Amino acid sequence: MDEFALIAQYFARAPRRAALGVGDDAALWPLDGQRALAITSDMLLQGRHFLPDTDPERLGHKALAVNLSDLAAMGARPCGYTLALALPEVNEAWLAAFARGLHRLADAHGCELVGGDTTRGPCTLALTAWGEVPTAEALRRDGGRAGDDLWVSGEVGLAALGLALQQGSPDSPLLASQATLDATTQARAIDAHETPVPRVALGLALLGVASAAMDISDGLSSDLLHLTRASGVGAQVWVDRLPGHAALAALPVAQRRALQLAGGDDYELLFAAPAQQRPRVAQLTQTLGLTLTRIGRLTPLPTVQWLDHAQQPLTEVPCGFNHFAPS
Numbered sequence: 001m002d003e004f005a006l007i008a009q010y011f012a013r014a015p016r017r018a019a020l021g022v023g024d025d026a027a028l029w030p031l032d033g034q035r036a037l038a039i040t041s042d043m044l045l046q047g048r049h050f051l052p053d054t055d056p057e058r059l060g061h062k063a064l065a066v067n068l069s070d071l072a073a074m075g076a077r078p079c080g081y082t083l084a085l086a087l088p089e090v091n092e093a094w095l096a097a098f099a100r101g102l103h104r105l106a107d108a109h110g111c112e113l114v115g116g117d118t119t120r121g122p123c124t125l126a127l128t129a130w131g132e133v134p135t136a137e138a139l140r141r142d143g144g145r146a147g148d149d150l151w152v153s154g155e156v157g158l159a160a161l162g163l164a165l166q167q168g169s170p171d172s173p174l175l176a177s178q179a180t181l182d183a184t185t186q187a188r189a190i191d192a193h194e195t196p197v198p199r200v201a202l203g204l205a206l207l208g209v210a211s212a213a214m215d216i217s218d219g220l221s222s223d224l225l226h227l228t229r230a231s232g233v234g235a236q237v238w239v240d241r242l243p244g245h246a247a248l249a250a251l252p253v254a255q256r257r258a259l260q261l262a263g264g265d266d267y268e269l270l271f272a273a274p275a276q277q278r279p280r281v282a283q284l285t286q287t288l289g290l291t292l293t294r295i296g297r298l299t300p301l302p303t304v305q306w307l308d309h310a311q312q313p314l315t316e317v318p319c320g321f322n323h324f325a326p327s
Helices: 003-010 056-074 092-108 158-167 183-194 200-205 220-231 253-262 275-288
Strands: 027-030 035-045 077-087 112-120 124-134 149-153 212-215 234-238 269-273 292-299 304-307
Touching: 035 056, 056 077, 056 092, 056 124, 056 183, 056 200, 056 212, 077 092, 077 200, 092 112, 149 275, 158 183, 158 253, 200 275, 212 220, 220 234, 220 253, 220 269, 220 304, 269 275, 275 292
Parallel strands: 077 112, 234 304
Antiparallel strands: 027 035, 035 124, 077 124, 149 269, 149 292, 212 269, 234 292
8 A cells, every 4th residue: 555545545534624635735724715724744754854964954944845835836825834843862053053944944935933842752853834825716736627738847856866966875877977967066956955945936926827736746757647636637748848957968868757757856836727828827937037847738538648759658657756655
């Protein structure tokens, strides 16, 4: 049983008071007839989500950034969050740096820490964040329609490259390519992994423009399936048009596709929008100073086609991350 089957079997229940329950980037809890709270939780475990020697200031940033990314995917404006923190011991220098990174990002988005819990144990960070969004306009995974364009923000795959460089696994095929990456490129890739930028401004700007959206955390090939299944559609994706850093283009094709399709940790927004919204999306590129790339379209048939530069289907598609995936 994988992660999503586990959730579906044991924890997915029909919402009673919630406007949207389990199964999206965030739940929607109605405030009044017009607005709702988008509520999301994420957990980071040492050894699973971050390395023991990760800079604590960067870790504080990322712990909140992954939650803000979920709010961005719903088009919600961040309001507040709680922090549950388990630590094996009190290290004041570590805590000061962690808090500095956490508070800096929170202040940048007007997001207030209002409580939580602390305990002794293996280093674990669990945050719950919420933000406000117009209920009727909230970005959800189930709003996509056949014929809609598929878009992605920023660059895809650079964070996965950063993680591979940090881990330095002896059997990693990327190690052979590492020598061709200059120090600036390696640093940028590691930055992409350790300090992702939550696309809050983009999420807000997509209200009334996008038909469906989600963030990319487990890898594009897995995350797109969540969107298409929720919307009851399929998709065609032009794999070789995926936006990526020049360092990715220099890698062998199989490695580049593995990073971009299955790498995860990008925390960019994947969204669908009707074709008539192309001028507005293009305008957002200028307004936000953020690259938005059209990578495909939604289709009526409930399958996803991953097409190469010659419009031929890929024979193998790397799968994204899945906790409890069968070995």
